[in-house]
Structure formats: C-alpha cells, structure tokens
Amino acid sequence: MIGERIKSLREKKGYSITKLADLAGVSKSYLSYIERNMQNNPSLQVMAKIAAPLDSNIEYLLGEEPLPKIHEDEILDDEWRLIIKNAVDEGMSKGDFQALKDLIRSNMWKESKGETSVYFNEKKKTSNIIILHIDN
Amino acid sequence: MIGERIKSLREKKGYSITKLADLAGVSKSYLSYIERNMQNNPSLQVMAKIAAPLDSNIEYLLGEEPLPKIHEDEILDDEWRLIIKNAVDEGMSKGDFQALKDLIRSNMWKESKGETSVYFNEKKKTSNIIILHIDN
DNA sequence: ACTTACTGTTTGTTATAAAGAACACTAACA
DNA sequence: TGTTAGTGTTCTTTATAACAAACAGTAAGT
Numbered sequence: 518m519i520g521e522r523i524k525s526l527r528e529k530k531g532y533s534i535t536k537l538a539d540l541a542g543v544s545k546s547y548l549s550y551i552e553r554n555m556q557n558n559p560s561l562q563v564m565a566k567i568a569a570p571l572d573s574n575i576e577y578l579l580g581e582e583p584l585p586k587i588h589e590d591e592i593l594d595d596e597w598r599l600i601i602k603n604a605v606d607e608g609m610s611k612g613d614f615q616a617l618k619d620l621i622r623s624n625m626w627k628e629s630k631g632e633t634s635v636y637f638n639e640k641k642k643t644s645n646i647i648i649l650h651i652d653n
Numbered sequence: 654m655i656g657e658r659i660k661s662l663r664e665k666k667g668y669s670i671t672k673l674a675d676l677a678g679v680s681k682s683y684l685s686y687i688e689r690n691m692q693n694n695p696s697l698q699v700m701a702k703i704a705a706p707l708d709s710n711i712e713y714l715l716g717e718e719p720l721p722k723i724h725e726d727e728i729l730d731d732e733w734r735l736i737i738k739n740a741v742d743e744g745m746s747k748g749d750f751q752a753l754k755d756l757i758r759s760n761m762w763k764e765s766k767g768e769t770s771v772y773f774n775e776k777k778k779t780s781n782i783i784i785l786h787i788d789n
Numbered sequence: 790a791c792t793t794a795c796t797g798t799t800t801g802t803t804a805t806a807a808a809g810a811a812c813a814c815t816a817a818c819a
Numbered sequence: 820t821g822t823t824a825g826t827g828t829t830c831t832t833t834a835t836a837a838c839a840a841a842c843a844g845t846a847a848g849t
Contacts, residue, residue, distance in 0.1 A: 519697075534797060544838050549797060560806080560836070561655075561715070562694045576712035579697065670827060680808045685827060696806070696836080 520554040522578050526571040527552075540570035656690040658714050662707040663688075676706035 527537050534552070538545035543566055550556040551567075559567075564575045571578075663673050670688070674681035679702055686692040687703075700711045 533795080535795080546798075546800090546839080547837050549799090550837090553798095556836070558696045558698045558836075560694045560696050561700065563837075564697065574712075575715060576710075579711060669825080671825080680810095682809075682828080682830090683807050685829090686807090689828095692806075694806080699807075 518554050519557065519578055520552045523548075523567060523571070524552045526573055526578075530571060532570075537567070537570060541566040543567060654690050655693065655714055656688040658716065659684075659703060659707070660688045662709055662714075666707060668706075673703070673706060677702040679703060 527534070530537075532540070534548050535545045538548045541548070543563055547556065547559075547563070548567070551559055551563075561575065564578060568574050568578055663670070666673075668676070670684050671681045674684045677684070679699055683692065683695075683699070684703065687695055687699075697711065700714060704710050704714055
C-alpha cells in the first residue's frame, strides 16, 4: 500500500511527519492520513510534492501493480508483439532491449543487505530482476 | 504534458473520448478536461482507471520526455521478432521483459558515487541502461 | 510541579476534483 | 427534412481532497 511506502522512505530519511510535510509543502494532517491509508486517493500534485523530498517518484510510491498472468507453456507471438509494440511506443530501443536481455541472463542480482545507500525499489515476482534505486 | 499522452494513446487505440471514458469508468467530461490540460491534478485512482484500458500505466502518462518516433511497422516487426525470438530461446519471460521495460522508463538511474558496495559492471553505449552489480 | 518543543492525531472548513447532465456539431440515413 | 447516433464541449452540482487549527502524548529542561 502507498502509505507504507511513504512512511518507510520517510523514516529512512529520518524525517518526522511534520518535517516531511514542510519539505513537501503539504499539510501534516493530510500526510498523516495518507500514511495510514485513510486517504488512498491523493492527487498527482500531492504525490509529486511528497515524492520529491524523499528522492523518490510517484511510480515507486505507487508500488507494484499485479502483473498479468503468464502462460508459461506456450509463447504467444501475438502477445509478445503487443508487448514489444507498446514498449517501442514508449521509447525502448533495440539497444535497450539487448542490454536488458544480458541483464536478465546474469544471475548476479541478489538481495541488498540494507545497510548501504542502495535499496530495492521493487521486485517483480515473475522475474528474477530486481529494480534498484541509487540513493545519492 | 499529461493530456497529450492520454490523447495520443487513446487515438492510437482508435478510441473516442466517450469510449475510453466508458472503458475507464470515468466521466467523459472529465476525461476531456484532462486531455486538454484544463485539469492537471487528477487523482491516482482516476489516472489508474484511465491508464488501464490504454495498456499503459501512470508513470508513462506522467512522463516528460517527448514521444519517440515510431518506425515503419513491418521492418521493425521482423527485426524485433528475431530479437525477441532469441531472447525467448534464452529464457526471457514476459514478466522479465515487463520489469525491464519499467526499468527503462524510470529516470531514477544515476551515476554511483562509488562509496557504496555498488559499482558499475558495464555500460552499454547503445542503451541508456546502466548495468549494476551488487557486491555482497 | 510547569514550561518548551517535539511527536502524530483528530477536529471542522474550504477548495476543487469529478460527475451528470445539457449542449453544439457532425455524418448517415429514412 | 427530421431523426438517430456519433463526436467533443460546456454547464451545474455534489462529493471529497486538502487545509488550518486544535488536540493529546511524550521527552527534556527549568
């Protein structure tokens, strides 16, 4: 849920609700509501304002939406084609794809120990890829 | 701007405002406002409802970068087909790909400061992806 | 004990997101 | 010509997002 994400990032930064609310420019009462999931439909502007001082972004705060089911036994060319088409429309180049393919094949991706400035952004359950976020 | 993205995807799907509004479950008047950027602060729920029938997601609709040019479908398709085929043969799942696609779109990838346990493994010049290696 | 300064919560109240029309404008067709 | 069905746009209203302020709780200081 979105509230947990914000709270987690906030505490990781050592911010209080009041502090983050000030930095973000939203009311602390509203931030409190959002963190407790009593208000689960904030606007984009509020989300963006909250994400900024957390050095995060909306997509991460939104967390993972469940991936569509995968039929593992057969490769549907049409389905792949649709996926690729959307990806290309959204800006994926062949070079991107090749790089990612190599990334998938490498089995070097493991859980972070959590004591560094690196933390996991999200973990796809249907994939062995873990998306990272470098926290500067 | 967010309105242009929605409109572009909508027209690509051949949907009218009314049709998309019905599929998304939002009012067509509000969708019209959003597309014309007269309402630039919709809620997350509305954004999610709009993104779904467009086979997109919020993060893309929010994206700042201009839409890439779309190449000729036929040439692209064959070339992509070969790439995908090889990738699938090598074990790439659709989930893998979707995860990677999200990875590309997120603009959170920055150079490592070098003081952590993370270092860059390699950098593909044909891609904007930086492959990382977590050193446990 | 009584501040002072935090923490996060709960109260109203106000501003506005979002709906549900009604509206104007086409094109197709009887 | 009038009617129907489609497009997208404006109205008007209502539901609620978001605020400001008051509130309770804790810890440190006097």
